Amino acid sequence: MDYGGRQIFRMLVLAFCFIWFPGTAAAAGIPVAVFPLQELTDGRNEANLPFTGILAEKLAEAGTEIIGLETIISFMANNRIRTVGHLETLFISRVRRDLGAGFVLLGTISQRRDRPEPSFGLILTLVRTSDVRPVWSYINSLSTSDARKILGIGEPKTTTQLQTVLLEEVIEQWPWQIINEEPQVGSLNIDLAVLEPQYVRPGDEIRCRIRLRDTWSAGQGPRVFFKADEQLFPATLADDGLTYETTWVAGDKNGRFPVTLFIEWPYYGRTETTLLGNYVVDGTPPLFELDLRGVKIIDEMPVFSSQVAILPRMIVREPVSRWHLTIYNDGDPIGDAKGEGNLPERLIWTGRENVGDGIYDLVIEAWDKAGNSAIASREVVLDRSVPQVDLALDRSEEDLIVNLEHDGKVPLRYWRLEMWTKEGRILTQTEGRLLPVTIGIEMPDSSPEQEVRGFLFYEDIRGKRVRKKVQDLLPKLKKKGPAKKEEPTGISEKWVDEF
Secondary structure (H helix, E strand, O other), X not given: OOHHHHHHHHHHHHHHHOOXXXXXXXXXXXXXXXXXXXXXXXXXXXXXXXXXXXXXHHXXXXXXXXXXXXXXXXXXHHOOOOOOOOOOHHHHHHHHHHHOOOEEEEEEEEEEEOOOOXXXXXXXXXXXXXXXXXXXXXXXXXXXXXXXXXXXXXXXXXXXHHHHHHHHHHHHHOOHHHHHHOOOOXXXXXXXXXXXXXXXXXXXXXXXXXXXXXXXOXXXXXXXXXXXXXXXXXXXEOOOOOEEEEEEEOOOOOEEEEEEEEEEEOOOOEEEEEEEEEEXXXXXXXXXXXXXXXXXXXXXXXXXXXXXXXXXXXXXXXXXXXXXXXXXXXXXXXXXXXXXXXXXXXXXXXXXXXXXXXXXXXXXXXXXXXXXXXXXXXXXXXXXXXXXXXXXXXXXXXXXXEEEEEOOOXXXXXXXXXXXXXXOOEEEEEEEOOOOEEEEEEOXXXXXXXXXXXXXXXXXXXXXXXXXXXXXXXXXXXXXXXXXXXXXXXXXXXXXXXX
């Protein structure tokens, strides 16, 4: 075994035999890795683990979070670090990555002797792991002659007492502000994180994949897990040595579930977690209904003549990924429209020229982001027919009788009849809402032939309007006179026996 190997073995033995203070500091903060201090004794490079432990314990008692010595020794063994007192830049970066330390404390006991006069020298350097820069240093040495007091009361007389004085001075000068200003250490360098799909149904498969920027030596890398729905799912390392991936099945419970990256370093007894994202389990189809605008309810059916507005309305608000409207007539599709994203607020169907009057089914199918689908439908009647009102006139000796009738299925909203003579004398101005109706008009005495003029206007509840001239509805009116006597034909009305 060479000198370096014997030194590492000695450090490990001392680390496990030395009575170490329990745990780390109770106060939360940025972890500091106190590496074994080098001691220069007779020109040899050795580690002083007992004093390193005392220094770390004093810092922890003062409120600094300290990484345990056993973890530091494991790190040195895994990275084959054979020297103490200093640390290469590469290893300082790995301390941040593997141990989560914000700072590394390195040091050397430059002098420790009992004769001829007890003396003790100490050199410390605090290095920030984020940029590998020294941010604080301490250099001092002390002998019993330097620490003498009046009457000799309480003055140090041994190297143990001298090191206690130096440790108190280190705590007084410790760079608390620099440490407290350092942001929380995030040792994981995640290059890519993929969680898909974001919306799933119960029983669907979820896939998570991350790619790290760092690699580890064989057998020294961390164990990677994905935590979801209170379960840990181990990840598989890809051939590139950077990508970790796993899949799991969504549970039966609806809701939003966070996914956490859980990394464990078995050698250092350390874990780290990072939130990657969330996924939603949704086993309920979207719930919506259809409202119609621009229609009239006739015989309990919505009827339109020019256009109908279709208004999808979500009963329970939920994001929709896509939708599809199909229009059917007697079960056959005659047209459709589709789109991505949420349902539109309004869809207009005008009824094309090649579509005839009849009953149509408006059917909309919608899918939520998890793939659940639902259908809502309404029946609507297309009726482009013009309302028809029949007008009949009957002339007596003194009166004119007007009969108005409406046999259409679409009720009228309003009608108006105006009539006047050729000379401009008003005969009637009548309006109403209901038909049939009979109107009696007193005719003025005039010539046997009396021409009547006027118009008939009516509108149904769909808004269809019709205006007709009265003289176009009927032929000329003639006044009824006395019955003509039949002229004799010259033929006897009696049977005769002779031919």
